[in-house]
Structures are given as C-alpha cells and as structure tokens.
Amino acid sequence: MRDDADESAAASADLDAVALEVLRNQLEGIAEEMGEVLIRGAYSPNIKERRDCSTALFDADGRLVAQAEHIPVHLGAMPAAVDAVLDRDPAPGDVFVLNDPYAGGTHLPDVTMVSPIGGDGEVLGYAASRAHHADVGGMAPGSMPAGATEITQEGVRIPPIRLVEGGERVDDVLDLFLANVRDPEQRRADLRAQRAANDRGAERLDELAAEHGVQRLRAAFDAVIDYSRDRTAAEIEALPDGEYRATDALEGDGVTEDPIEIAVTVTVDGGEITVDFAGTDEQVAGNVNAPLAVARSAVYFAVRCATDPDVPPNEGCYEPIAVSAPEGSVLNPDAPAAVVGGNVETSQRVVDVVFAALADAAPERVPAAGQGTMNNLTIGAGGREGFTYYETIGGGAGGRLAGDGLDGVQVGMTNTLNTPVEAMETAYPFRVERYALRPDSGGAGEHRGGLGLVRSVRVLDDATVSLLTERRRTAPSGVAGGEDGQPGRNLIDGEPVPAKATRDVPAGTTVTVETPGGGGYGDPDDRDSASIERDAADGKASDR
Template sequence: MNGDADEPADASADLDPVALEVLRNQLEGIADEMGEVLVRGAYSPNIKERRDCSTALFDADGRLVAQAEHIPVHLGAMPAAVEAVLDRDPAPGDAFVLNDPYAGGTHLPDVTMVSTIDSDGEILGFAASRAHHADVGGMAPGSMPAGATEITQEGVRIPPVRLVDGGDRVDDVLDLFLANVRNPEQRRADLRAQRAANDRGIERLEELAAERGDERLRAAFDAVIDYSRERTVAEIEALPDGEYRARDALEGDGVTEDPVEIAVTVTVDGAALSVDFAGTDEQVAGNVNAPLAVARSAVYFAVRCATDPDVPPNEGCYDPISVSAPEGSVLNPEPPAAVVGGNVETSQRVVDVVFAALADAAPERVPAGGQGTMNNLTIGAGGREGFTYYETIGGGAGGRPSGDGLDGVQVGMTNTLNTPVEALETEYPLRVERYALRPDSGGAGEHRGGLGLVRSVRVLADATVSLLTERRRTAPSGVAGGEDGLPGRNLIDGEPVPAKATREVDAGTTVTVETPGGGGYGDSGDRPPEAIERDAADGLVDREE
C-alpha cells in the first residue's frame, strides 16, 4: 500500500532541499485544509465567523510538525495536549477530547480534539484541532465569568478521554459533555466540525504516506524539525549574550483590583535562550492564573517575533528555548485555581514583558507596546431561548522601527476576525450601535501607535454581561521617546465598570468597549510632515496642537 519495500534503507537520502521544501509545504497545506474544514463545518459564529480555532499535525512522538497560522495561544500550547493524550496509550482509530487546563488544555472553553493517524496498524502521527466553544457550562453564560475563584465555576472540566474508540464514537462521553453546557446542539455541531477537520488531516496524511512511503514521511518529519531548529539557533546566536529583565503587572484578578506582577529574566547563552519567571506573584484567588503551557506559548510567540517570524513553526522552533515558572505562581498554578482569564489576558501580559526584556537584545525588532489585551466581551442568557455571544475586540498595535502601528487589529496572542455586524445581529438579540476607530488613541511618535476601536452593543433581552479586559488603568507603553497609547474603557449605559466585571443587565442596556491604542515609537518631533498631514486628513487624530 505505502511502498515501504521499495524505499531505500535511508529514506532521508532522497530528501534533497527541493524535496524537503515540497514536503514541508504539503504538510502545512494539510494543516491549512483542516482549518478550512473546521470553519466551514462549524455552527457557532465564534468559529465560523471569527475563526477562533486552530489546527496542527504531530508525529507519533507528539512533536509538532506543521500548523496552520491560526491562534498563537492555541498553537504554542497544543503540544501539551498531545503529550497528555500520549499518556493515555492511544491506539489506532482513537480520537480524544479534552479541555482540562491541568491536563493539556488552556482554559475550559478551548476544547481540543486529538486523533490518531494510522498506517499499517501503527500510529504515524496525530491530527489536532482546538476551538473556542461559546459555552461549556459554569456559573455564567459563555463560561468567561469575571469573578470565578475556582475552575469548577468556569465550566465542565474534561481530562483526555476517548470520544472515538477504535473508530467507534463513544456516545456516553458526548452525552456527558452536552448535558453540562448551554446550547448543546450548537456544541454538538462544533464538535462534529472538529472531528471532520481531524478526519481530513488523517485522510490527507495517509494519502501522502501512500505516495511517499512511511519511512520517507517520517524522515521528512525529522528534517523539517531539524531545519527550523537550525534557523532558530542561528537567530538566537545572533543576539548578544546576557541577562535581560523586565516586570509588568495585570490590573487585578477579577476578585480584587490589586496588581498582579509578572517578572521575567531572559538569558541568552550562545545557541540557547532561557526564560525564567522567578519573582512572579503567587497564584491568585481570581481567574488570571495561566497554566505553564500558556506561558510557554506566549514566550514562543514573542521570541519568534523578535527573531525571524518566517522560520517554519514546529517543534524545532521550541527546542532551543526553555521556559520555567515557580510552582504555585500565577504562571504555573495548582488546581483548583481558576484560569479562564489567564489564557486570554495573562498571556498578553507575558508577551509584553518578554518583549520588554528582549528590547535591549534586539531593539530593531521589538515594537512599542500594543493594546495588551483581548478585550473579552461575553453576553448571554440561559433557558430555552438562551444564547451565548463571545468576542475579542481589536485595538492598536504598537509603533515599529519601520512604520506606524496598525489600527483596530488583534494584537499578541490572538489572531481572530471580528464578528460581522450582520452575522451578530442575525444570530443574537443584540444590535450594534457603533463600531469605529477611536481617534487619537495611538501614542504619538516618529511612528505612531495604532488606534483602538469603539464597539457599542445594545442588548435586546435580559442577559449576563462578562468583561475580561486589561490596560484600563495602565497605558500601552511608548518606546524610544514615543508616547504611551490611550488606555481602554468599559461602559454599561455610559457608566464606567472595572476591567473585569460580570453584571446582570436588563433589555435595552448598552455595553460599550473602548479599546486601548498602541504606544508610539520614536520622538514625535521626527515624524515626517506628510505623515502628520495624512493623519489629520484621515481623521485619525483630534488633539489640539
């Protein structure tokens, strides 16, 4: 079937640079196709419209081989999910589902499916998909409550369990999950889409194995990982050796508004780069605790940005980088700590603090501070007519050495689209009153910071509103003489509410999120006159000169 008997003893001997590049692109193409199947097959707007999902391929040892360029916080943490599945002795024909942050997950709404890819009765690799489900139970619709103090309040917790056993679906597992969530039929459809995505990955990789041969394909796995490792090592070796430190803080944990400090020491030593979060605060009562896999994911993203983002992302990019955080800290919590905000908000702050540390090592590659938050807005209601709307809202990117920051974009660990107004108003009892750029929110500089957004939503039914946000009291920082961006604001019927809040609201209430602008880069006195005129003509600034 797969032509192994005709292969040379050393299958890698046929992998010249051209053949390797072809195979690498084929693998990445499979991951991309998996993502398209997931988006097309999903039911909830959070996946089909916002594309809050990710797909990837792993080898039989659980090493990341190829990924679609989806959500950074999903992908960098996904190897932990495959590792957790490997601990459960997977067999050919199995598919596992999980969301437990203490067993391979990130936060409970991110449900991961890991399926075996088989050849001649042996596991050749794994197809994995991760999608943010709009509700997985818990104390508030949407499963993103601001005031959660333990993980059981955030939803149903699923360790790695077989959803498919030897090719047969395990209905008991599916029934247990659906009995503990709101909108169960929507969850069923989204899980079906994830399985279809994984099945497409299985089909395509099995076709590739039949065409190329198992051993040649395994050799390609090794070769693409080695290639990325070599390029990453070269990038790290180009950085000056030394220790680089930085500190930053979260604006409360959802229970109190006391700052939660994150400290980092980045050590560059030849071909190795280590990131140590010693000095970070102990885990907190609220939900900004982040599993170590999430912290690793943020580190990988920041290092990749500060070196060469074009290095093919796989296990080879991660091998030269070590990440540690004290046990029981906010970046390596112990159960039953709540974590739903850690995945979305603490991951953003980890990016900021690692960027700040790397700024001395690679100043030409590190931008000014971006909005530093995902601006999580959840609106929902229970009951037979219940609904769950979830969105992360874009803001300003930081100015860069080479140009202005981008306006109204997702920054850092998220990479989603917005929910189109037409889709939002069709699907939910909501009406968008305003959606616009926020003038003058970007920090001034030679290269100005990107502008934040204003999104106002009128709630047309009694509902629960949850906000998990950051950079409401502390501004995104300017660098190299640039000015800070404007902090964000959360308003309910025009009245300010804290960065993290859950509120019961009546029909007719308006919820407004004003997102932060990015920091500026360089002295504003060096900004070209034509750029200043363009900003004014485009209505991007309204300050009085």
C-alpha cells in the same frame, strides 16, 4: 533486512532541499485544509465568523510538524494536549477530546480534539484541532465569568478521554458533555466540525504516506524540525549574549483590583534562550492564573517575533527555548485555581514583558506595546431561548521601526477576525449601535501607535454580561521616546465598570468597549511632514 532506523536514515539522505521544501509545504497545506474544514463546518459565529480555532499535525512522538496560521495561544500550547493523549495508549481509530488546563488544555472553553493517524494499528502521527466553544457550562453564560475563584465555576472539565474508540463514537461521553453546557446542539455541531477537520487531516496524511512512503515521510518530519531548530538557533546566536530583565503587572484578578506582578529574566547564551519567571507573584484567587503551557506559548510567540517569524513553525522552533515559572505562581498554578482569564489576558502580559526584556537585545525588532489585551466580551442568557455570544475585540498595535502601528487589529496571542455586525444581529438579540476606530487613542511618535476601537452593543433581552480586559488603568507604553497609547474603558449604559466584571443586565442595556491604542515608537518631533499630513487627512492628531 534493515531495521526502521536504517530505513529512516536512508530516506532522510534521499531528501534534498527541493524535496524537503515540497514535503514541508504539503504538510502545512494539510494543516491549513483542516482549518478550512473546521471553519466551514462549524455552527457558532465564534468559530465560523471569528475563526477562533486552530489546527495542526504532529508526528508519532507528539512533536509538532506543521500548523495552520491560526491562534498563537492555541498553537504554542497544543503540544501539551498531544502529550497528555500519548499517556492514554492512543491507537488509530480513536479520537480524544479534552479541555482540562491541568491535563493538556489552556482554559475550559478551548476544547481540543486529537486523532491518532495510521494503518495496521501503528501510529504515524496525530491530527489536532482546538476551538473556543461559546459555552461549556459554569456559573455564567459563555463560561468566562469574571468572579470565578476555582475552575469548577468556569465549566465542565474534561481530562483526555476517548470520544471515539476503534472508529465507534462513545455516546456516553458526548451525552455527559452536552448535558453540562448551554445550547448543546450548537456544541454538538462544533464538535462534529472538529472531528471532520481531524478526519480530513488523517485522510491527507495517509495520502502523503502513500505518495512518498512511510519512511520517507517520517524522515521529512525529522528534517523539517531540524531545519527550523537550526534556523532558530542561528537567529538567537545573532543576539548579544546576556541577561535581560523586565517586569509588568496585571490589573487585578476579578476578585480584587490589586496589581499582580510578572517578572522575567531572559538569558541569551549562544544559540539558546532561557526565560525564567522567578519573582512572579503567587497564584491568585481570581481567574488570571495561566497554566505553564500558556506561558510557554506566549514566550515562543515573542521570541519568534524578535528573531525570524518566517522560520517554519514546528517543534524545532521551540527546542532552543527553555521556559520556567515557580510552581504555585500565577504562571504555573496548582489546581483547582481558576484560569479562564489566564489564557486570554495573562498570555498578553507575558508577551509584553518578554518583549520589554528583549528590547535591549533586539531594539530594532521589538515594537512599542500594543493594546495588551484581548478585550473579552461575553453576553449570554440561559433557558429555552438562551444564547451565548463571545468575542475578542481588536485595538491598536504598537509603532515599530518599520512604520506606524496598525489600527483596530488583534495583537499578541490572538489572531481572530471580528464578528460582522450583520452576523451578530442575525444570530443574537443585539443591535450594534457603534463600531468605529477610537480617535487619537494611539501614542504619538516618529511612528505612531495604532488606534483602538469602540464597540457599542445594545442587548435586546435580559442577559448576563462578562468582561475580561486589561490596560484600563495602565497605558500601553511607547518606546525610544514614543508616547503611551490611551488605556481602554468599559461602560454599561454609559457608566464605567471595572476591567473584569460580570453583571446581570435588563433588556435595552448598552454595553460599550473602548479598546486601548498602541504605544508610539520614536520621538514625535522626528515624524516626517508627509506622515503628519496623512494623519490630518485621516482625522488623527496632526502633531504626529
């Protein structure tokens, strides 16, 4: 009788290119279906409208085998969450929940659920979902305070723990979480949606095992990972070998406005890339520190963009990429450093600096800088009639060799939709007074940068407003002779406020976020006449 290794090798040999492509698409289809279940089942507008969530499948060893096309910063960091669960002796019938950035999480609002899948007590794989909850406690409604200096101020911290054990819900764990958050019934509903998504993933993977056989399915896991690794390595090998360096800076940490430098050296050596953040500033008092898993996630995204984004996204894409950052730095902080802004803003700057380094290696594939921020806006109030609203706001994408940057879109590490005006005004005590493209905010160029947005919200109740933003003092840069995009602005009742700020405001206050435009690509004098005429028709600067 052959052992499991022999059976797996035989099953792998039976997988021709057609069978492998069928299985790969089936696995990715499961991840996408999980996401649909989560979005349809969620209660909070942040998940059901903005789709600030991600879903994925992993094999029994915790390797990513398929993911939905959701949020880059979630997905690239999610393997760390599964690794953390693997240390807790998971078994089918369990469901783990976690959000601790120092034990597999990213920042506290991103709650991850991991479910072992399999029959007869043997783990076949894991279904995982991550969703940004609109509040997880802490010093300010929405759990995104600008002035946090340690993680306990940002919300309740959950290490990997069983929410379900042997198929039975552990009510004490759920009760403890809900006792420490605002709007606990909304949190309960969103957690229920995450569990439903994981259950759907487990159900579909079991069906796939029944259709193809367990050994053939495991062989497919290996094959899809090998395929992505080989394609990624080939793409990297096509880049010129060498060391490529760049630096960039964050605009303060919410405690001070002193710049925080991020330095990178990207080394291309054959089919491998090493990304080293030596020289990056030490961790700071404020909340822009980013766990190493977040830095890795941003690097993976940038390298995929600069090679071939169509390579199937799984563990194989990451294997040729090594990422390191000094311990105690802003990209690898020690607990209990505050990190809520690191996930959303520092990750964006990591993308920018890695792109800047790779521009010398792959100039035709690297665009001008996009807005470089998620423009995080949180508005909330406590008490019986309390509420929590959270949104990231789009801006300009950078111009690129293939054409102009897109207007009013999310760039870099986020991939969410906007919250529709109708949904905002129905769910919250708000009136949206303006939501429009920001004229002439994109940088001039042969291919101009995309336009930023203007979002003005009148708050009808007393509330707390938190802003975590970037690119307010430094503009998104143009490349190849293109001009910089316009920096963004934050205003409360027309008065400018810093890039990172938390303010208590009375009813009737108007909060306005003007987001940055993208940088331009190429000399503006080379812009063709048809593009200039189109710009004029669209109300954009006619000299582009």
